Amino acid sequence: MHRDTAHLRLRQISVTFGDTTAVAPFDLEVAHNEFVSLVGTSGCGKSTLLNVVAGLIPPTSGTVTLGGHPVGGPGRDRGMVFQKYTLFPWLTAAQNVEFALRDKPDLPRRERRAEALDLLRQVGLGGREDAYPDQLSGGMQQRVAIARALSYRPEVLLMDEPFGALDALTRRVMQDLLTQLWEQHRLTVLFVTHDIEEAVYLSDRVIVMSGTPGQLRREIPIALPRPRNRDLASDERYREACAEAYEEIFTAADTALS
Amino acid sequence: MTNLVGQDRDSTVGLSRPTPRVPRRPGRFRRTASTAASVTSFFVLLGAWWLITELKWVDKLFLPNPAAVLTRLGELASGGELGEDLGVSVYRVGVGFTLATVLALPLGILMGRYRLWAAVFEPVIDFIRYMPVVAFVPLTILWVGTDDGQKFLIIFIGTFFQQVLLFTDNVRHIPQELIDVGRTLGLSHRRILQRIVVRASAPALWDSLRVSLGWAWTWLVVAELVAATSGLGYRITIAQRYLATETIIGYLLVLGLLGLATDQILRRLGALMFRTATPHK
Ligand SMILES: Nc1ncnc2c1ncn2[C@@H]1O[C@H](COP(=O)(O)OP(=O)(O)OP(=O)(O)O)[C@@H](O)[C@H]1O
Numbered sequence: 001m002h003r004d005t006a007h008l009r010l011r012q013i014s015v016t017f018g019d020t021t022a023v024a025p026f027d028l029e030v031a032h033n034e035f036v037s038l039v040g041t042s043g044c045g046k047s048t049l050l051n052v053v054a055g056l057i058p059p060t061s062g063t064v065t066l067g068g069h070p071v072g073g074p075g076r077d078r079g080m081v082f083q084k085y086t087l088f089p090w091l092t093a094a095q096n097v098e099f100a101l102r103d104k105p106d107l108p109r110r111e112r113r114a115e116a117l118d119l120l121r122q123v124g125l126g127g128r129e130d131a132y133p134d135q136l137s138g139g140m141q142q143r144v145a146i147a148r149a150l151s152y153r154p155e156v157l158l159m160d161e162p163f164g165a166l167d168a169l170t171r172r173v174m175q176d177l178l179t180q181l182w183e184q185h186r187l188t189v190l191f192v193t194h195d196i197e198e199a200v201y202l203s204d205r206v207i208v209m210s211g212t213p214g215q216l217r218r219e220i221p222i223a224l225p226r227p228r229n230r231d232l233a234s235d236e237r238y239r240e241a242c243a244e245a246y247e248e249i250f251t252a253a254d255t256a257l258s
Numbered sequence: 259m260t261n262l263v264g265q266d267r268d269s270t271v272g273l274s275r276p277t278p279r280v281p282r283r284p285g286r287f288r289r290t291a292s293t294a295a296s297v298t299s300f301f302v303l304l305g306a307w308w309l310i311t312e313l314k315w316v317d318k319l320f321l322p323n324p325a326a327v328l329t330r331l332g333e334l335a336s337g338g339e340l341g342e343d344l345g346v347s348v349y350r351v352g353v354g355f356t357l358a359t360v361l362a363l364p365l366g367i368l369m370g371r372y373r374l375w376a377a378v379f380e381p382v383i384d385f386i387r388y389m390p391v392v393a394f395v396p397l398t399i400l401w402v403g404t405d406d407g408q409k410f411l412i413i414f415i416g417t418f419f420q421q422v423l424l425f426t427d428n429v430r431h432i433p434q435e436l437i438d439v440g441r442t443l444g445l446s447h448r449r450i451l452q453r454i455v456v457r458a459s460a461p462a463l464w465d466s467l468r469v470s471l472g473w474a475w476t477w478l479v480v481a482e483l484v485a486a487t488s489g490l491g492y493r494i495t496i497a498q499r500y501l502a503t504e505t506i507i508g509y510l511l512v513l514g515l516l517g518l519a520t521d522q523i524l525r526r527l528g529a530l531m532f533r534t535a536t537p538h539k
């Protein structure tokens with residue numbers, strides 16, 4: 001799993017809200033086509049960090065660069081999938097995806113629609129394109145949100161606990177779908193989760209964070225072969241990686257409490 | 259497949275999602291039952307009125323019986339007064355309310371979206387809003403006289419400031435995440451305002467509009483009671499002078515029915531225009 005040059009680079013990123021420091025100087029490099037997860041206890045600054053990369057929150061100090069260019073705000077080179085369901089309730093599934101493509105001058109209406117339908121098929125929602133969000137389950141809504149984020153072909157996909165609200169079974173299905181999309185679209189993914197098994201199963205690298213203030217505690221490379229499947233559960237290396245991450249998080253939590 | 263969807267859907271019920279307005283229709287039974295209940299309450303009210311007058315508990319000078327009121331309304335209708343009064347009042351409310359709304363809507367949306375706009379206007383509007391509208395009646399007469407302009411002005415004063423604050427609140431309550439989606443899509447402030455903020459808050463704005471239309475009517479009648487030569491409120495004042503209680507009560511009924519009808523129509527229109535309610539935080 002050797003990676004060449006860093007694609008996304010966070011240098012000495014720190015964020016303070018008033019007098020609380022949410023993120024202490026933080027460094028991270030993510031290579032092209034790499035899948036990196038951030039795990040850590042609640043409130044350790046994962047969302048804050050992701051929002052900084054998305055350009056939604058300006059960092060108090062430090063820089064984010066993407067492909068060598070500094071990131072100064074939100075932009076279409078990064079796609080974001082939020083934890084909450086963020087589809088527009090007044091639009092159908094297809095219209096929600098098309099919404100992201102509206103201002104592309106080279107894309108006539110009909111092609112836009114065709115592209116949206118194609119993406120919905122890719123996320124397993126073929127045939128549901130005319131359903132409104134309130135007619136879709138939580139898992140289906142997140143599929144649409146993923147399709148929307150992929151529609152404009154961002155270089156990096158940022159995901160903030162996208163499956164956090166889903167039941168265990170739906171979660172698994174979504175994880176496999178994401179892996180598949182990641183391979184197909186050759187995505188670079190920065191993924192935030194509470195779920196260590198999920199992080200290990202999906203990632204090339206798991207970053208364990210400790211709070212507060214949020215900082216990088218440990219990097220765990222996941223050298224498991226791909227394609228991966230659920231048989232991993234009995235794989236020694238998988239279990240070791242999970243144990244290592246758990247250990248880090250618990251000791252981090254202990255030091256924070258003592 | 260359908261079964262799975264159904265199950266999946268139940269598991270997400272507890273999450274914060276906009277309550278769908280149309281899809282969760284009450285069943286046919288529940289709907290007819292609730293209509294029946296509404297109609298019944300009207301008949302109970304009517305029955306009580308009739309009973310009180312029939313048993314002569316109250317002098318008919320103070321409370322005439324339903325039949326007398328209906329007869330009087332019939333006379334006023336065929337004589338043309340009712341239609342004329344209605345026409346004048348509807349016109350005044352129409353103009354005053356439209357003026358207020360046309361100005362309050364953009365201002366409220368901007369104040370709900372941008373802190374600077376709120377900082378500039380909110381305290382002032384809050385300040386004026388607490389001044390009793392009735393006290394503006396003599397003032398506006400001094401300013402512009404007693405013609406239609408004064409009625410527009412009273413309706414405007416009574417409606418505009420409240421509307422702005424309602425609209426501001428409507429816009430503030432849409433989820434930040436929807437705006438963040440727009441930002442991550444690279445939309446400009448203006449596009450976010452047009453395509454997300456306005457659209458997301460539209461159902462709530464519509465409801466506020468419905469509520470404020472009721473106030474517009476109240477202030478119109480107040481203005482007409484004090485100084486007017488036409489309109490529903492004017493007729494009520496005249497009726498009081500001649501102790502024509504039937505006319506007063508008849509006109510009150512007309513006002514009530516008018517309010518009920520417009521509100522129902524606006525509700526239906528809202529349901530047609532907006533499939534779901536405004537999502538909120
Ligand atoms: N807008 C804000 N204003 C003030 N403090 C904030 C703000 N956003 C986050 N914080 C604080 O920053 C810290 C990190 O929050 P953040 O949401 O990034 O945590 P998280 O790791 O994503 O937690 P969770 O796993 O529960 O989502 C918390 O202590 C939080 O209270």
Ligand SMILES: [Mg+2]
Pocket residue numbers: 046047048160
């Ligand atoms: Mg978070």
